[in-house]
Amino acid sequence: MKKQANYLKGLRVLLAILFFIPILLFFIDFDSKLPNSLHSLLHLQIIPAILGLSFGILVFQIILALLFGRIYCSTICPAGVFQDVLNRLFCIGKKKRKGSMRFKYSKPLNIFRYLLVGVSLLFAIFGFTELLVWLDPYSNVGRIATNLFRPVVVWGNNIIANILMGMDNYALHHVTLKTITASGLIAGGLALLTFAVMTVFRGRFFCNTLCPVGAILSFISNYSFFRISFNKSVCNTCGNCERTCKAEAIDSKNMTVDTSRCVDCFNCISSCAKGSLKYRFNPVFKKEKTTEVPLLSTPSSPLSREANSRRMFLATGATIATTLPVVSTLAKKTQTETEVKGETGKEWGPITPPGSVGLEKFKDRCTGCHICVVKCPTQVLKPAGLEYGFGYMLRPYVSYKSSYCNYECTICSNVCPNHAIKPLTVEQKKTIQVGIATFVIDRCIVYTEGTDCGACSEHCPTQAVHMTPYEGTLTIPKIEPELCIGCGGCESICPVNPRRAILVKSNAKHAFVEPPLEEEAKDVVIDDFGF
Amino acid sequence: MRRRNFLKTSVVAGAALALNFDGLQAALSSNTMAVEAAPELVAVMGGEPEAMLSKALETLGGIGNYVKKGQKVVIKPNIGWDRTPDLAGNTNPELIKALVKGCLDAGASKVTVFDNTCDNWQKCYQSSGIADAVKAAKGLIVPGNDEKYYKEVSLPKGVKLKSVKIHEALLEADVWFNVPVLKNHGGAKLSCAMKNYMGIVWDRRFFHSNDLQQCIADICTWDKKPALNIVDAYRMMHQNGPQGKSAADVATIKSLIASSNIVAIDTAALGLFNQVKKLDIKAVGHIRLGESLKLGTTDLDKVNIKRIRI
Numbered sequence: 001m002k003k004q005a006n007y008l009k010g011l012r013v014l015l016a017i018l019f020f021i022p023i024l025l026f027f028i029d030f031d032s033k034l035p036n037s038l039h040s041l042l043h044l045q046i047i048p049a050i051l052g053l054s055f056g057i058l059v060f061q062i063i064l065a066l067l068f069g070r071i072y073c074s075t076i077c078p079a080g081v082f083q084d085v086l087n088r089l090f091c092i093g094k095k096k097r098k099g100s101m102r103f104k105y106s107k108p109l110n111i112f113r114y115l116l117v118g119v120s121l122l123f124a125i126f127g128f129t130e131l132l133v134w135l136d137p138y139s140n141v142g143r144i145a146t147n148l149f150r151p152v153v154v155w156g157n158n159i160i161a162n163i164l165m166g167m168d169n170y171a172l173h174h175v176t177l178k179t180i181t182a183s184g185l186i187a188g189g190l191a192l193l194t195f196a197v198m199t200v201f202r203g204r205f206f207c208n209t210l211c212p213v214g215a216i217l218s219f220i221s222n223y224s225f226f227r228i229s230f231n232k233s234v235c236n237t238c239g240n241c242e243r244t245c246k247a248e249a250i251d252s253k254n255m256t257v258d259t260s261r262c263v264d265c266f267n268c269i270s271s272c273a274k275g276s277l278k279y280r281f282n283p284v285f286k287k288e289k290t291t292e293v294p295l296l297s298t299p300s301s302p303l304s305r306e307a308n309s310r311r312m313f314l315a316t317g318a319t320i321a322t323t324l325p326v327v328s329t330l331a332k333k334t335q336t337e338t339e340v341k342g343e344t345g346k347e348w349g350p351i352t353p354p355g356s357v358g359l360e361k362f363k364d365r366c367t368g369c370h371i372c373v374v375k376c377p378t379q380v381l382k383p384a385g386l387e388y389g390f391g392y393m394l395r396p397y398v399s400y401k402s403s404y405c406n407y408e409c410t411i412c413s414n415v416c417p418n419h420a421i422k423p424l425t426v427e428q429k430k431t432i433q434v435g436i437a438t439f440v441i442d443r444c445i446v447y448t449e450g451t452d453c454g455a456c457s458e459h460c461p462t463q464a465v466h467m468t469p470y471e472g473t474l475t476i477p478k479i480e481p482e483l484c485i486g487c488g489g490c491e492s493i494c495p496v497n498p499r500r501a502i503l504v505k506s507n508a509k510h511a512f513v514e515p516p517l518e519e520e521a522k523d524v525v526i527d528d529f530g531f
Numbered sequence: 532m533r534r535r536n537f538l539k540t541s542v543v544a545g546a547a548l549a550l551n552f553d554g555l556q557a558a559l560s561s562n563t564m565a566v567e568a569a570p571e572l573v574a575v576m577g578g579e580p581e582a583m584l585s586k587a588l589e590t591l592g593g594i595g596n597y598v599k600k601g602q603k604v605v606i607k608p609n610i611g612w613d614r615t616p617d618l619a620g621n622t623n624p625e626l627i628k629a630l631v632k633g634c635l636d637a638g639a640s641k642v643t644v645f646d647n648t649c650d651n652w653q654k655c656y657q658s659s660g661i662a663d664a665v666k667a668a669k670g671l672i673v674p675g676n677d678e679k680y681y682k683e684v685s686l687p688k689g690v691k692l693k694s695v696k697i698h699e700a701l702l703e704a705d706v707w708f709n710v711p712v713l714k715n716h717g718g719a720k721l722s723c724a725m726k727n728y729m730g731i732v733w734d735r736r737f738f739h740s741n742d743l744q745q746c747i748a749d750i751c752t753w754d755k756k757p758a759l760n761i762v763d764a765y766r767m768m769h770q771n772g773p774q775g776k777s778a779a780d781v782a783t784i785k786s787l788i789a790s791s792n793i794v795a796i797d798t799a800a801l802g803l804f805n806q807v808k809k810l811d812i813k814a815v816g817h818i819r820l821g822e823s824l825k826l827g828t829t830d831l832d833k834v835n836i837k838r839i840r841i
Contacts, residue, residue: 174679176677493739520778
């Protein structure tokens with residue numbers, strides 16, 4: 001029988017490219033050349049949609065999965081597509097049996113994965129998002145792109161920029177990245193390693209064991225209308241489909257497809273010479289007419305697939321429910337621990353970006369995808385390590401060591417898919433106080449050296465830090481806290497080392513200041529040069 | 532060709548002489564005036580930036596006095612802040628556009644513009660209108676945001692600042708123009724021609740921690756002096772400088788001063804500033820310190836000044 005053209009696979013690959021390439025480029029776009037509107041692709045991601053409470057997107061995703069199965073995992077999810085890319089790279093130059101057809105059926109780890117997603121989400125409800133931070137597929141790809149790919153691209157950019165500069169061409173320019181931290185590198189490296197190892201040995205093992213999105217969609221796709229299934233009458237059990245299935249979901253001997261683990265890649269359709277495997281309209285309620293053997297059931301098992309799945313889900317739910325009190329106390333304990341660590345490890349807690357409302361709110365919603373780190377034009381956002389405790393790890397914090405938050409900029413708030421940083425207008429941003437500048441006079445140049453400085457006041461966009469008469473013609477900074485928005489202009493430029501004379505103390509909960517006054521310009525008429 | 536041109540000119544001149552136009556008389560007399568010593572400092576008031584610049588340059592004997600054919604020119608405006616032109620945080624873009632054009636018309640092989648900005652450089656270049664102005668005039672606007680662009684230069688005459696990293700565009704230039712905007716400044720008290728030098732160096736923090744006023748004077752001792760300092764005082768920020776908060780900080784005084792004497796021009800600019808806000812020259816320490824480093828004079832009576840009103 002001649003091989004049929006596999007349009008579904010073509011469509012899947014096309015969609016994957018259309019989602020993956022823009023998302024990847026958006027993450028390595030160190031110079032903000034791409035339109036910011038691309039962030040809407042990030043909003044489609046499921047964990048961000050859950051944490052950001054984007055109900056519209058969640059409903060869309062549920063309907064999508066209910067209709068077509070886990071199409072998300074093969075197209076929209078950058079981690080899914082990234083693993084497919086890794087798989088493709090691995091297969092280069094290999095024979096089929098060692099390359100694209102190296103897989104074999106395995107039993108699903110249902111208890112494990114449903115429990116994991118349950119616990120992750122439950123923890124997240126109680127404000128301990130740490131598990132989601134590490135498991136969210138989208139955020140992991142974000143961290144790989146931000147911390148590993150972006151530096152490589154910048155390095156290449158700098159080489160080309162230098163060559164062009166020699167020819168008086170300034171189309172590109174030299175970029176020094178200040179946002180690479182050890183924690184970012186480790187997290188990115190760890191994610192890349194995990195994806196690579198799992199893909200090479202077990203295909204989509206990540207998606208079917210560790211991934212919380214995978215588990216949620218697994219549950220829904222048990223009921224999906226369209227699904228891959230066998231036409232038993234023509235199958236000769238050659239096993240090609242099983243070896244092709246990177247989700248390890250096809251049991252060719254029993255002619256079953258575990259729809260809950262199928263990621264709709266449609267590779268199996270191509271592999272089947274008999275045309276037995278097809279993507280069919282085959283909803284649960286139509287079951288009696290299907291030729292399919294119920295999911296998960298061995299011949300001795302009388303359970304129907306949805307009953308089994310429901311039982312599994314309920315069991316998981318019950319287990320989770322019993323651990324509830326434990327979790328809540330654990331979560332509370334971790335929270336207080338973070339605070340204590342914050343006080344001892346660093347003088348004050350982390351400064352969170354404007355729009356994040358406050359430390360706790362931000363921590364509860366951010367999964368550390370680092371898109372804000374990439375997009376911040378002043379590179380003031382950095383991925384945290386352990387300096388603010390384990391509970392804040394990988395979240396971005398505002399670092400005023402060598403940079404400050406631009407007064408007119410709201411990019412981070414506009415790109416955050418989790419709404420961990422809520423969208424702001426420039427006018428709103430100017431009223432949000434993320435911290436307050438505090439002045440330590442006995443470190444100040446004007447006090448210690450008796451010379452003019454004023455660098456802090458110079459950089460203060462609101463003149464919350466302004467210069468007041470001191471000795472002789474000298475002036476010294478004074479702070480009006482009710483004008484300060486905590487942008488860090490003052491701290492970043494203070495020349496006193498290593499401990500600055502002016503520092504921004506974080507507001508654990510962001511406060512508000514009055515919007516800048518719209519002062520009328522007075523007409524000044526002069527008719528003399530004055531010299 | 533030359534002979535033909537000569538003959539043509541002679542015929543026209545002869546005809547004009549024979550007819551004895553009044554206008555010609557005036558032209559001839561103004562010509563003799565220009566031949567007299569050009570003033571050391573020109574101040575213009577009442578025009579648009581471009582008109583004031585051309586008046587000033589004309590009075591100083593034309594841009595050809597400063598820019599020769601084939602030379603590499605750098606123009607150093609103040610582009611320190613992410614501010615629009617009406618807020619006067621940066622040098623007027625119209626002025627920069629006219630100057631770039633003037634240099635290219637005078638035969639400059641290339642005209643480069645840069646500043647080591649305080650706010651994000653791309654935002655500053657854009658918001659100030661200077662990036663667009665330079666591009667429109669066919670000049671080259673180059674980044675100054677990375678230490679890589681800066682090379683160590685020693686300053687033997689400096690008191691506190693003995694060596695400093697300066698932008699390579701300037702090091703390679705044959706001629707440069709220092710084009711500050713006149714404004715109030717929280718640290719240095721006044722930001723004008725001398726203070727504008729801080730944008731040619733990489734590490735400004737050193738200045739602030741090692742006697743700001745002295746370091747400003749020191750950097751001006753660099754032996755590659757600007758051909759001309761051109762002070763933009765079309766709009767002047769008289770308070771809350773150097774960044775400014777709102778349009779209320781700005782006075783539109785439509786003035787421009789040009790001189791190669793940097794101490795004199797800052798002293799004169801302070802005089803202009805004092806027309807709007809009082810500021811003692813003692814507070815602006817770097818002007819007097821510049822004088823003691825023999826960079827110029829604060830005694831404007833000794834300077835040949837030409838004042839023009841448009």
